[in-house]
Amino acid sequence: MFDTAIIGTGAAGVSAALTLKAMNRNFIWFGSARLSEKIARAEKIRNYPGLSSVSGEEMQRAFLSQIEEMDIEIANKTVTGVYDMGEYYGILCDKESFEAKTVILASGVESVKPVKGELEFLGRGVSYCATCDGFLYKGKTIAVLCTSKALEHEISYLASLAKKVYLTPLYKTPEIEAENVEIVPGMIREIVGERKAEAVRYGERELLVDGVFLLKEAITPSVLVTGLAMEDGHVKVNRQLETNLKGVFAAGDCTGRPYQYAKAVGEGNVAAHSALEYLSENASSKA
Amino acid sequence: MFDTAIIGTGAAGVSAALTLKAMNRNFIWFGSARLSEKIARAEKIRNYPGLSSVSGEEMQRAFLSQIEEMDIEIANKTVTGVYDMGEYYGILCDKESFEAKTVILASGVESVKPVKGELEFLGRGVSYCATCDGFLYKGKTIAVLCTSKALEHEISYLASLAKKVYLTPLYKTPEIEAENVEIVPGMIREIVGERKAEAVRYGERELLVDGVFLLKEAITPSVLVTGLAMEDGHVKVNRQLETNLKGVFAAGDCTGRPYQYAKAVGEGNVAAHSALEYLSENASSKA
Known part of the structure; x- marks a missing residue:
């Protein structure tokens, strides 16, 4: 059982992790070993x-x-769901699950509106x-919307399973070589059924x-939790x-504007302190 | 008339100033050319x-x-009062006055409780x-409480005017050489009259x-404004x-705990953005 699970490796997640580490807490940090594509892409x-x-x-x-x-350490995993288990939160990553007493959600904001x-x-x-779900579509036809080149390896994985992939990349110069992938430029307007x-x-x-x-860098927080x-x-x-x-705190772009590094860093710090306070107040009642 | 006056040169003030400068705004920044004694004194x-x-x-x-x-640029001045003038704020520094449409208060928190x-x-x-007030006490007897070595030059100034100075320094190794200064160690318990x-x-x-x-590094914000x-x-x-x-925003330690650099930096950024938003919303009604 972790004291805290941090979800997201942008500026808010970095700040929360540094604070929890400086306080010697037992936490798990989910995200990407490359931190955040948004940070890496920023010009100046x-x-x-x-x-x-x-x-x-x-x-x-x-x-x-x-x-x-x-x-x-960063757990290079994608969180697919967070569930309230009463005394703690259950965090699902594909088929693995983790337990934490508190959660800091620093999952960023997706610039692409929901379809x-x-x-x-x-x-x-x-x-x-x-x-998580690719295997369900073995030999089937799927549409894939991908918001970032960093997620291209997920397209390759899907292409290795599916019979046909209609790919809509929202980034420049897609480099997918599978023969069963057909690029459909523009944007998905609607999913029907x-x-x-x-x-x-x-x-x-x-x-x-x-x-x-829909391969995105950030999942809508209410869908995640x-x-x-x-x-x-x-x-x-x-x-x-x-x-x-x-016991669930949020920090960074997911809590609103301004979408700024300084703001995210500040909120990551405050969220970590709030989690520490929550842990100390609830120390007796928890396992 | 400035768009914004930032009061305080700690981490929150630095963050607000960088953001306003990056947005090419016309602002004045009050504080110390050495920024913050609290930052300089931090160990790690x-x-x-x-x-x-x-x-x-x-x-x-x-x-x-x-x-x-x-x-x-930093205006190396001590703000002694902020007054609502209806369409703008008047900012007094000793005998100088300045005008600004918005104010960002980043004046820190004084660790010394009020006497x-x-x-x-x-x-x-x-x-x-x-x-501001030293001249009123020419040839008189005064008590001085000083919270920081960085303010020692103010004691020297007072000693050059007053007949007698009872000095209570709240820092180590005071270095005041005036003969009319008597050190009274400990703490002022009460001011009576x-x-x-x-x-x-x-x-x-x-x-x-x-x-x-009472020479302090931070003045209680409600006394200032x-x-x-x-x-x-x-x-x-x-x-x-x-x-x-x-039109008045606040950031950093003066808004509450945690007293952390990251939190102050985040709030300075958000306060600057809020001031910019306020300025654009009130652009038509202001001079």
Whole structure:
């Protein structure tokens, strides 16, 4: 049982992890060993105190070397669900599960708006996770929307299973070599079906599919965490970064604008302190 | 007329200034050319993302060189009052005054609790500002409480005017050479008087004085800004760092715990964005 699970390796997650580590806490940190594609892609960051006019890559390198010096590990896994188990939270990553007394959600914000039909058919033909659900579509026809080149390996995995993949990449120069992948440029307009997703509409074109994969860098927090209250598309938090769920805190872009590194770093720090306070207040009642 | 006045040169002030500068805004920044004594004194900061296990001095140097590179100036002045003038705020520094449409209060938190009688006699024998009020005590007897070695030059100034100075330094190795300065160790317990401050009590000892100077690194925000709402000893703010006064924002330690660099930096950023938003919404109605 971990004291805390941090979900997300952007600036907010980095800040929370450094604080928990400095306090010698027992935590697990889910995300990418490369931290955040958004950070790496940033051209020039002029207003982050301490790092003078850095590129996104330089900031990423500074964060990575600091994490290494502090001996902090990143669990390179995609969280697919967080469930309230009463005394703790259960965190699912594909088929693995973890337990933590508190959760800090620092999962960022997806710049791509949900597709019409996405939430309606989620779990019924629509999936966010290639490694979780890919096997269900062995020998089938699927549509894939991919928001980032960093997720291209998931397309390759899906292509190795499916008979046919209609790929809509939202990034430049896709490099997928599988013969069964057909690029459908533009954007998915709508996912349609009766009881499950059956077809995808792109402008005038409609393609019949067995499933749809939406490969995004950030999953809508309320989809990830059952029962999480949202407000204007962001996680609803107070000044202490508490959400409506006891023991679940949120930090960074997922809590709202401004989408800034400094703001994310500040919130990661506060969320970590709030989690520590929650842990000490609930120390007696927990296992 | 400035768009914004930032008060305070700690981590929150630095963050707000960098953001306003990056947005090319016309602002004035009040504080110390050395930034913050609290930062400089910090032994080791292990959880500030981007600066790996830095000393306070190293963080201070990083901030200072960044400010220089961005060509940001600090007005090395002590703000003694902020007044709502309807369409703008008037900011007093000793005998100079400035005008700004918005104010970002990043004045830190004073670790020294108010002395009994301090607020009661403020302006009636009790002063926070040697350069503002020192002249009133020419040839008189005064008590001085000083919280930081960085403020020692103010003691020297007072000693050059007063007949007698009872000095209570709250730092190690005071270096005041004036013959009319007598060190009274310990702490001022109470300031007493009828209509104005007339005596100071230290433990069992009581000394008659004409005035009392409390030289602190941070002034209680509600004393600085007339009408500012407080909550549990801190400035009351919402998630956007808005105070109860329109156009006045607060950031950093003055808004509450955790007293952390990352939190201060995050809030400075958010306060700057909130000020920018306020300015754009009120652009038409302002001069």
